[in-house]
Amino acid sequence: MTLFFLIAGFVLLVAGAEFLVRGATRIAVVAGVSPLVIGLTVVAYGTSAPEAAVSVMSSLAGQPDIAIGNVIGSNIANILLILGLASLVAPLIVDQQIVRLDVPVMIAISVILYLFCLNGNLGRIEGSLLIAGSIAYSVFLVVNSRKETNLRVQEEYEQEYGEAKASRRHWSIDAGLILLGLAMLVGGSRFLIDAAVTLAERFGISELVIGLTIVAVGTSLPEIATSMIASFRGEADIAVGNVVGSNIFNILLVLGLAAVIAPGGVPIAASALRFDFPVMLAVAIACLPVFFTGYRVARWEGAVFLGYYTAYMVYIILEAGEGAALFGKAMAWFVIPLTLLTLVVVTVRAIREKREARA
Numbered sequence: 001m002t003l004f005f006l007i008a009g010f011v012l013l014v015a016g017a018e019f020l021v022r023g024a025t026r027i028a029v030v031a032g033v034s035p036l037v038i039g040l041t042v043v044a045y046g047t048s049a050p051e052a053a054v055s056v057m058s059s060l061a062g063q064p065d066i067a068i069g070n071v072i073g074s075n076i077a078n079i080l081l082i083l084g085l086a087s088l089v090a091p092l093i094v095d096q097q098i099v100r101l102d103v104p105v106m107i108a109i110s111v112i113l114y115l116f117c118l119n120g121n122l123g124r125i126e127g128s129l130l131i132a133g134s135i136a137y138s139v140f141l142v143v144n145s146r147k148e149t150n151l152r153v154q155e156e157y158e159q160e161y162g163e164a165k166a167s168r169r170h171w172s173i174d175a176g177l178i179l180l181g182l183a184m185l186v187g188g189s190r191f192l193i194d195a196a197v198t199l200a201e202r203f204g205i206s207e208l209v210i211g212l213t214i215v216a217v218g219t220s221l222p223e224i225a226t227s228m229i230a231s232f233r234g235e236a237d238i239a240v241g242n243v244v245g246s247n248i249f250n251i252l253l254v255l256g257l258a259a260v261i262a263p264g265g266v267p268i269a270a271s272a273l274r275f276d277f278p279v280m281l282a283v284a285i286a287c288l289p290v291f292f293t294g295y296r297v298a299r300w301e302g303a304v305f306l307g308y309y310t311a312y313m314v315y316i317i318l319e320a321g322e323g324a325a326l327f328g329k330a331m332a333w334f335v336i337p338l339t340l341l342t343l344v345v346v347t348v349r350a351i352r353e354k355r356e357a358r359a
Contacts, residue, residue: 002199002202004194006218007201008191009193010188010221012188013185013218013221014050014052014221015181016180016181016187017046017185017222019180020177020178022179023175026174027178030328045249045253047223048254049181050220050348051071051250052185053185053188054215054219055068055070056189056257056258058070058211058255058258059262061193063193064262065208065272066193066208066306068122068208068255068272069207069208069215069216070219071250072211072277072279073130073215074250075250076212077217077220080306081217083297083305084230084302084303084305086212086231086239087302089228089231091296091299093295095240102241103138103291105248106244107281109133109248109251110251113255114277116129117273120267120289121264121265121266121267121268122255122268123264124260127266130252130256131253131260133255134249134253137248142321198253199214209317209319218345227242239295276336
């Protein structure tokens with residue numbers, strides 16, 4: 001029954017997010033909102049809806065470790081797992097705006113979140129500031145999208161969401177889709193949380209580890225589907241933008257809502273501050289040199305991302321035993337320095353090539 005509820009929770013979350021996005025998209029198109037704005041707002045919020053449902057419900061249910069682990073684990077999985085898989089399908093070309101604006105924003109709010117949580121609790125004041133940041137960032141995206149003149153990007157979103165213009169069905173059907181999607185998100189998050197808590201109790205694993213692994217990957221399924229399909233279609237800007245945008249909204253909106261709604265805010269586990277938060281920061285910062293070198297994610301870089309995600313999963317699973325200490329030392333003294341050296345060499349080489357091209 002626990003396995004059934006776990007699978008049912010995942011299915012309801014993914015289907016609920018799809019219904020929510022489709023209903024809101026059709027209403028937005030009928031209202032005259034451009035496809036690009038829809039992609040930047042409705043779709044971005046929609047793919048983060050499972051994380052929001054799980055984190056808010058778990059905070060209200062008194063399982064804050066699942067709430068914080070869900071967001072941290074999802075942000076790590078979005079970059080290492082999803083971009084790794086998508087770049088193996090086809091090398092991802094990264095838009096310059098993502099490197100110059102969105103990735104620095106992702107890094108900055110990750111640092112701000114870490115500072116907010118250093119006292120061991122993400123309170124309502126900090127949550128309100130995060131939500132305000134989400135609103136400001138959304139307004140900026142909408143305003144900035146009006147300056148968009150790239151016809152190819154417009155055509156991509158038109159192909160995905162423009163079919164609603166031809167639809168003459170009554171708005172109540174789309175409103176019903178939105179309500180159905182919200183209901184499925186709430187029900188799916190409840191099933192998933194109950195199953196996760198049961199698994200944690202049965203196998204003696206902490207709720208934080210469950211949130212960082214099973215729950216995080218499960219709530220990232222919409223991002224996985226979106227980025228993989230975009231990669232297959234050659235729409236690399238959507239694949240990369242979906243991941244970076246989702247990470248930003250996970251921090252600003254998802255954790256902001258959880259902190260504001262939960263009584264007393266969201267307590268932060270010391271182990272998360274000691275290890276998982278720094279990993280999330282390191283992964284966010286690692287995007288800059290990887291994206292900057294030729295504005296693309298090559299297949300070998302995607303393979304490195306997947307390797308690190310596997311190593312991260314192995315570490316947190318072994319964390320309770322002695323194997324974690326030996327594994328952590330191997331990572332700290334060999335793998336990480338070697339990767340940093342590789343990133344430095346690749347970055348220097350890219351800078352030299354750009355200087356030579358200008359000359």
